[in-house]
Amino acid sequence: MADGYVLYGAPGWGSTVVEAALTLMGQAYQRVDLKEGVFAHEDPRLVKLNPLAQVPALVLPSGELMTESAAILLWLTEQHPEAGLAPAPGDPARAQFLRWMAYIPAQIYSMYWVRDIPSRLAEGPAAEEVIKARTAGRIADCWRMMDGQVSPQTYLLGDRLGVLDLYVTVVSRWTPRRRRFYAVAPKMAEVVRRVDADPRLAGLWAERFPFEDGWEG
The missing domain is CATH 1.20.1050.10 (Glutathione S-transferase Yfyf (Class Pi); Chain A, domain 2)
Structure with a gap:
């Protein structure tokens, strides 16, 4: 069991939106950045974690891996509804x-x-x-x-x-x-x-x- 979230990504990449969400939610997370100047598929740390070699990849406190930016964002809003970053089920929006x-x-x-x-x-x-x-x-x-x-x-x-x-x-x-x-x-x-x-x-x-x-x- 980890202490918090671990996010694999790089500045300006798709992981940035997950970082923004975690920031507004007040959630601590550890960053693991890809090697500077290379694409994700060339970084063995990411390939080992996610065979698609795509970011973001988020390791949850339970140790479970999540990929796909939309899925990650939806899951985070469910886990932290107090942040109000998504309409709740039943909301007209x-x-x-x-x-x-x-x-x-x-x-x-x-x-x-x-x-x-x-x-x-x-x-x-x-x-x-x-x-x-x-x-x-x-x-x-x-x-x-x-x-x-x-x-x-x-x-x-x-x-x-x-x-x-x-x-x-x-x-x-x-x-x-x-x-x-x-x-x-x-x-x-x-x-x-x-x-x-x-x-x-x-x-x-x-x-x-x-x-x-x-x-x-």
């Missing part, structure tokens, strides 16, 4: 919460398995550039569709920040990056800017996903 929590990894996050190493599906520089351009277009189109079907208030599902807001905030910083996201998803743009500026997350962003010059693209 619950259906849309589950819908969009599944939509992000299925339609958007999955594109990065291709974009990060386009040679997985394309042969040669020219074909790889086509893959990069078309996946960027697909990502932007998916953000546009989501933006057209949500009705944000202060946050995506109401007046309280939740893990869905954290998920969109982190993933929207990846390519095609924020300027294009702002253009295709103007309603959600206001929400992610608000999450960017949340003082409870300032230290985490500075350490794990800093707002460096040109970060918006």
Whole structure:
């Protein structure tokens, strides 16, 4: 039995959203970062833990392993309901919460398995550039569709920040990056800017996903 959570990941990667959730929940966790400058599949510590060689990978206090970012976030909200980071079962917002929590990894996050190493599906520089351009277009189109079907208030599902807001905030910083996201998803743009500026997350962003010059693209 471990003392707390152990999170495998790297700054700016998909593990960042789990770190944001744990921060807002007030939960202590240990980080295990991948080797700097290499992809996850090249780090034997992660491969041994998760044969898919993907992050985030979260070891629970019980020693059990969890993978898949959406599953981790959903599980954490169930374990720490006092943080109020998800609509509870029976809440009118619950259906849309589950819908969009599944939509992000299925339609958007999955594109990065291709974009990060386009040679997985394309042969040669020219074909790889086509893959990069078309996946960027697909990502932007998916953000546009989501933006057209949500009705944000202060946050995506109401007046309280939740893990869905954290998920969109982190993933929207990846390519095609924020300027294009702002253009295709103007309603959600206001929400992610608000999450960017949340003082409870300032230290985490500075350490794990800093707002460096040109970060918006």
